[in-house]
Amino acid sequence: MNIEQHIVAATITAVKDLYQQEIQENQISLQDTRVEFEGQITIVVFPIVRFSKKSPEVTAKELGAYLVEHVADVTGFNVVKGFLNLSIADPYWLSLLNNTLLDKDFGTFKPNGQKVMVEYSSPNTNKPLHLGHVRNNLLGYSVAELLKANGYEVFKVNLVNDRGIHICKSMLAWQKFGNGETPESSGLKGDHLVGKYYVIFDKEYKKEIEALKLAGQTEEEAKKNSPLIKQAQQMLLEWEQGNAEVLDLWKKMNGWVYAGFDITYKNLGVDFDKYYYESNTYLLGKDTVEEGLNKGVFFKKPDGSVWIDLTEDGLDQKLVLRADGTSVYITQDLGTAEMKYDDFKMDQSIYVVGNEQDYHFKVLFLILEKMGKTWAKGLHHLSYGMVDLPSGKMKSREGTVVDADDLIAEMVETARQKTEALGKTNDFSDEEKERLYYDIGMGALKYFLLKVEPKKRLLFDPSESIDFQGNTGPFIQYTHARIKSLLSKAEYAEYSKATEVKDLSATELEMIMLLSKYPSELASAAKGYTPATLSNYLYEVAKMFNKFYHEVPPIVKEEDASLKQHRLNLSFITANILKSGMKLLGITVPERM
RNA sequence: GCCUUGGUAGCUCAGUUGGAUAGAGCAACGGUUUUCUAAACCGUGGGUCAGGGGUUCGAAUCCCUUCCAGGGUACCA
Incomplete structure (x- = not known):
């Protein structure tokens, strides 16, 4: 039992002893004591007043006195209005640090026997990935990792939309205007090459529509009668009939796209256990x-x-x-849902898909429930907001997108410039430098996208570069590197208890309380399918360490061996939490930077 | 029209089952390096929590309503 549980239990017996009343556990509200008051744990006494039939102040005082007498670690209390602030003795916090936080299994969960599928990414093979896809990929990856860390067996799945009229548009445009261009001949990454023809199709299509409108057709008629769209529809039909020429072209161009995606996925650090292709599933349902x-x-x-x-x-x-x-869209989704369940027999299945499809998934899940599928209650749509530019929505066809590959390259380049300006990498090998710039650039990008609550829309301004200071990935990475440097300078070999330490500074105490929340942060992040809360927690941890680091005299030079060990222990657990927590966000923390 | 999600500092965002005087970062201004990495630390200024009403001892949080923005709305995915 931890201290909070002791206090809750003692409060229940206190209400019984003092007021002869039965209070329920969920009626007792604990919170961290605000820094401006003395104490660490606060009981909000308002809910208890109806049992005591006394004023909040009197109730708080009586309860405080009772708790000091009956709970060993509660050494004092003070009352501010309806708030009972409890002081917990330093030995309790020291023991929490030595026995719980420094335990090898701290922050890990045992397998819980549950299986969960996370479907994410799910790209179309007619254009390269853009910033919206990046949000999807990072979110899906991180949620999958969070669930793994919480003891689930996780299957990451990518359902590739590799067929349909939009794919035929790229194919047709390449056939008509491509002159046999290939990734090799053009030097273009395969997905970008195909995307180029998707844009060309749209441009030519619009020209035809304009011409038809001039010839007297309405917009609607023109859209239907354009020779290009008719040819694309014809091509789709031939694809479905298995026309060898069309299939060959389709395979060739999709092959280019996959080669391109592989590179982007690798740079994003995401992976999949299984790919499904709509060309195989579109008839299901x-x-x-x-x-x-x-x-x-x-x-x-x-x-x-x-x-x-x-x-x-x-x-x-x-x-x-x-x-x-x-079939329509939902037909194949009904069939695919069933197939996926047959393949994995998972307890939960999470679809990482943008909020424009909220209605679709509501309907899909409801249908499966009505059909009596027992597994339907495990389905969940992880809906996230669109990434908008200051000018509004990104549109692939109109070229107003932030391209994923370009953005990654820019982030790495910015990391290079900033790092070299600080002159910290002069003794790094070229290989180390490249690795570091990549880690920092991606750290900035990933943290920027993941720290925002998924369901909120996200504004990205290409004219302002993503920050590297303050509440950012690089700040947390820096804090980790700083601790690693400290530990190595102090020749910190491994953790051992610092039993001689009797007193804690206010910051040390705050740190221990904050660090001890790591497991519950992991649990709630997984439960809410949100990396955002974990991101903000890790930022708090890093900030707290920097405060501690700054106000404590140089630890390396500390002569009191036990005190030195204690402070290094605190630093050590902080670094571990930052490293393992960031890993769940897909962010690598450098050993030095 | 109907359904749905948002609206918190100049900007980007936190804010737990309703709890104390609503918090961070960026930007602005000022300070900190003979001390373990200054991508850091400390300080100052900055708020009608979109507006109004209600419930409650207590509301950014719950309910009603208005406004603004995004998304969806029967054979696109």
Whole structure:
């Protein structure tokens, strides 16, 4: 039992002894004591007043006296309005540091036997990745790692959208205007080359629409009648019929894209346990529709189209199969969900997809539940906000996107400039330097994106570079490197208890309290599927260490061996938390920088 | 129209099951290096928590309402 649990238990018996009343555990509210008051743990007494039938101040005083008498580590108290501030003796915190924080298993969780799938990235193979995809990838990766750290068995899955009319657009444009251009001949990364033709298609398509409009057609007619769009549709049809020429082109161009994606994924540091391809799954779901019809979950309209009526759930009627028997988006998602479950039998399945699809997933999950799929309750849409530019939305077709590869290169370059300006890497080898600039640049980028709550939209201004100071990745990386340097200068070999230490400074005490929260931070980050809370926690830890480091005399020169060991122990656990926590964000912390 | 998510300092963001005087960073201004890495530390200024109403001992947080912004809205994904 930790001190909080002792206090809660003692408060329950106190209410019994003092007021002859039964209070429930969840009615007792504990919080950290604000720094301006004495004490470490505060009981909010307002909820207890209805049991004591006395004023908040009197209740607090009686309870405080009771706790000092009955709980060993509570050594004093003071009352400010309705708040009972408890002082906990230093030996308790020292023992917490020596026995809990420095335990080898601190901050780790045992396997919990649960399986969870995280589907993320899920790119289209007609264009390169942009900043929006970067947010998706980092979020998915980090959430997967967080779940792993919490004891789940995790499967990372990438469902690649490799077919459809948009893919045919790139293919058609390349065929017509490409003159056989290849990544080799152009020097372009494969995904960028394909993306170039996607943009060309759109440009030519718009030209045709304009021409048709001049010839008297409406916008709508022109969009339908443009020869290019008709050819693209024809190509899609041929693809579905297995036309060898079309399939060859499709394979060739997708191959270019995958080679490009591999590089971007590697730079982002993300990985997958399994890839699914829509070219293999797009026909799935028709059996599910049949099953739903038999179960009476769906109904057929006179034209033959199949629907579900969700009006009783506050939603609309939703089409699940076209009258001609072909699939819509949700048809294949129904089938794919089933297939994924058959493959992995997971307890939870998380879809990392932007908030523009909130409605789609609400419907998808509801349908599966109505069909009686027991696993449907484990499905979760991790919805995140769009990344906007000051000018508004990013649009691939119009070229107003922040390209992922460009951004990564810029971040690394900025890291190089800033680091060299500080002159700290003069004794680094070239290889070490490159590695460091990459780690710092990516640290800045990843932290920038992950520290914001997923569901909030995110504003990125390309004209302002991402910070390297303050609440940033590099600040935390720097703090880690600083500790590592300290430990090595002090020839800190390994942890041993510093039993002679009797007193703690205010900052040391605060540090111990903060560090002890690491496991619960990991748990709540995983529970809420949000790396943002962990990010902000790690920032607090780094900030606290820098304060400690600054106000304490040089530890390396400390003559009191036990005090020195104690301070190094504190530094050591701080570095461990920063390193392992940042790793869950996908960020590498350098040993020196 | 309807559904949904947001709105907190000049900017970017925190803010726990409702708890004490709403916090950080950036930007601005001032200070700190004969002391273990100054990507750091300390300080100053900066707020109608979008507006209004309600519930409560207590509301940025819960409820109602208005405004603003994003997203969705029956055969795109």
